[in-house]
Amino acid sequence: MGKNWWRSAVIYQVYVRSFADSNGDGYGDLPGVRDRLGYLADLGVDALWLTPFYASPMADGGYDVADYREVDPLFGKLADAEALIDDAHRHGLRVIVDLVPNHTSSAHPWFAEALAAAPDSPERARYVFREGKDGGPPNDWESLFGGPAWTRLPDGQWYLHLFDAAQPDLNWEHPDVHAEFESILRFWLDRGVDGIRIDVAHGLVKAAGLPDVLHTGQAGLLGSAALPYFDQDGVHDIYREWRKILDSYEGDRIAVAEAWVPNAQRLALYLRQDELHQAFNFHYANAEWSAEQFRTVIYDSLAAVADVGAPSTWVLSNHDIERHVTRYGGGETGLRRARAAALLTLALPGSAYVYQGEELGLAEVTDLPEEVLADPMWERSGHTERGRDGCRVPLPWSGKEPSFGFGGPAWLPQPSEWAALSVQAQTGDPDSTLSLYRNALRLRRDLPEGQPRWFDAGSDVLAFHRDPGFACTVNFGSSPVSLPRQGRILLSSIPEHELEQTDETVLLPPDSAVWWTGDSDA
Ligand code: TEU
Numbered sequence: 001m002g003k004n005w006w007r008s009a010v011i012y013q014v015y016v017r018s019f020a021d022s023n024g025d026g027y028g029d030l031p032g033v034r035d036r037l038g039y040l041a042d043l044g045v046d047a048l049w050l051t052p053f054y055a056s057p058m059a060d061g062g063y064d065v066a067d068y069r070e071v072d073p074l075f076g077k078l079a080d081a082e083a084l085i086d087d088a089h090r091h092g093l094r095v096i097v098d099l100v101p102n103h104t105s106s107a108h109p110w111f112a113e114a115l116a117a118a119p120d121s122p123e124r125a126r127y128v129f130r131e132g133k134d135g136g137p138p139n140d141w142e143s144l145f146g147g148p149a150w151t152r153l154p155d156g157q158w159y160l161h162l163f164d165a166a167q168p169d170l171n172w173e174h175p176d177v178h179a180e181f182e183s184i185l186r187f188w189l190d191r192g193v194d195g196i197r198i199d200v201a202h203g204l205v206k207a208a209g210l211p212d213v214l215h216t217g218q219a220g221l222l223g224s225a226a227l228p229y230f231d232q233d234g235v236h237d238i239y240r241e242w243r244k245i246l247d248s249y250e251g252d253r254i255a256v257a258e259a260w261v262p263n264a265q266r267l268a269l270y271l272r273q274d275e276l277h278q279a280f281n282f283h284y285a286n287a288e289w290s291a292e293q294f295r296t297v298i299y300d301s302l303a304a305v306a307d308v309g310a311p312s313t314w315v316l317s318n319h320d321i322e323r324h325v326t327r328y329g330g331g332e333t334g335l336r337r338a339r340a341a342a343l344l345t346l347a348l349p350g351s352a353y354v355y356q357g358e359e360l361g362l363a364e365v366t367d368l369p370e371e372v373l374a375d376p377m378w379e380r381s382g383h384t385e386r387g388r389d390g391c392r393v394p395l396p397w398s399g400k401e402p403s404f405g406f407g408g409p410a411w412l413p414q415p416s417e418w419a420a421l422s423v424q425a426q427t428g429d430p431d432s433t434l435s436l437y438r439n440a441l442r443l444r445r446d447l448p449e450g451q452p453r454w455f456d457a458g459s460d461v462l463a464f465h466r467d468p469g470f471a472c473t474v475n476f477g478s479s480p481v482s483l484p485r486q487g488r489i490l491l492s493s494i495p496e497h498e499l500e501q502t503d504e505t506v507l508l509p510p511d512s513a514v515w516w517t518g519d520s521d522a
Contacts, residue, residue: 006195006254006277006351007311009046010441011096013355015319016053016075017061018394021407028394030076032407034084037091039423043359043434044441047094049197049256051319053081057107059166060376061319061392063098063199064105068184085192094194096256101181102200103167111168119157126176127168128160130210140212141229146381149229160210162203162229164376172204172238185245195246195254195277198239201270202259205234231261239275254278256313264297264304271310278313278351285315289328289337289511291460291476298348298462302452305350312350316341317358323391326364335361336511339436339493340474343513344462346440347472349451354437357395360421361433364390365412372412396422431495439491443515457483461508471516475508483508487518 020032030053040048052062053075062072071078088095104111110126117123130138130150137150137158143165150158151165160169170177185196207228239255246253254277257270263283270279281301287293305312316324316338328337338361345352368389370378375387389412396418397405404414404422419425426432450467457463460477463486471486482505489506492499493513500507508514 005046005094005252008349009351010346010444011047011049011351011353012040012043012045013049013051013318013353015051015356015392017411018392019356020395020397024408026408026411027074028407029074030071030080030084034080034087037087037093041091041093043438045093045354047096047194048088049096049353050098052098052100056105057166059105059164061374063100064164064167065100066105066107069187082191089192096195096197096254097188097193098199099181099185099196100199101170102203103161103163103169106166106168115153119155126171126174128171128206129157130160132156132158139210140214143380145377146385162200164380178241182241182245185242189245189249189253194251195256197256197258198276199258201257202231202235202261203229204238205232207232231259231266236269236275239270243274243276256280264300268304268308268310271305271308273309278311280315280353281313282315285317285321289476291462294344294476295462312348314345314348314350314352316345317355317391318353319355319392320388321391323362323364324358325361326366330363333511334363335433336494339433340511340513342437343440343491343493343515344472344474346444347447347515349466359434359437360396360423360426362418362421365393365415366390368412374412398422398424436493443491457481469518472513473508473516474513475510478510480507480509486516488516490515490517
């Protein structure tokens, strides 16, 4: 793909502990990923993003890092990471690793030093320690996992953690923090990774004086009001420094931001020419199944990224959000919509992320027994939020016991109906979701570069051309829509024999999408 591979890349998210288990302990690992590189190359993606595999007590599935330069024994050894990167390259796949700069694990040596040191000592300055207020925490901030964002130490000081108490926030005003993360970045770039995904990229800098949320107005994750701990202008200075480091390496190395910000315009600020290459488009993942919502999000996103010359980065699912089969209604309807959404997503200009298992049409597992729930959200919310385990259940690969070819008994139990959804079961079935993804990814390589030219096919239908000679039509409605042919059918989200066709028209059923090629009068 040469220069700027990332502008149109499809990047597959490997949630390592649930992908493939090579040693039978029930947890996915790096050698497991290595064994399956052939599958990923065959699927037709361009790159993988590996979620954190670093040394960690696993209080938050590895997003609590104790040593950023070491591989956790659960996942293998440093040599396994190096071998995986090299092997992926041999398969023509690029590799993105996760960088977690907002917080460390409480087991990180810096935090151990901070705890052992006295209040107001230099060891504490790398984190955010404060005195309490009126017998309570220093301010009213809440952890995203529930409860206060502050934990009190026996000596009376409190430390900040936007996530779990085992994930203390770093102080990004401290030069040590900058130097350390620049060094970690170089460590992985030196090992050949093609990029980094920046965890909580909008969270590193907090508003001066740590003001109460009350004073600025509370808002949801993607809410409209500015929160004093998210999306502060100062974060951009950090990314300008990192961009210089990325650019100093050969081979088009990239950074993608995980930034939950209120709108496409705020997101585009992370994508200015001297900052990051991509930012996950969560507004797209948040859209409900309606032509109007998708139309609005797509228009806004394309306009905002065009202003800064960046690609849009479409996301339907990840390891933090309910799988989209379920979000779109679940069951057969949800799957049907998810298949249509796949064709829409892969037809849009820009880059797209595929979360492991979406190519199998997996739904959220909503009935995990309480005793297996591992997401810290379950505990921290006082057992009111079940958390994110339902989208993290290990993949089914085959009919093999005990875990459908995943490896040992899976750390989260797989539903029995996943036997029919395994890679093996779907391979060779032309109507399977896996075949749909394989076909779409293969055809996508030859899609024209033109920007979408939208045309009207009724209020429930999203329809666009990309010149020369490609069109995509998606019916979000509950009634079939008669469409003038846009050329020849290239691919459809439902079996082609289910499309009623005449010489001039095709009846597009509810919740389905069609890719077209060739001349059209539209
Ligand atoms: O997520 C950051 C984030 O803000 C949300 O996705 C959040 O975890 C979720 O919505 C809870 O409401 C990143 C990681 O993707 C996530 O897995 C980690 O738990 C989190 O950071 C902390 O590192």
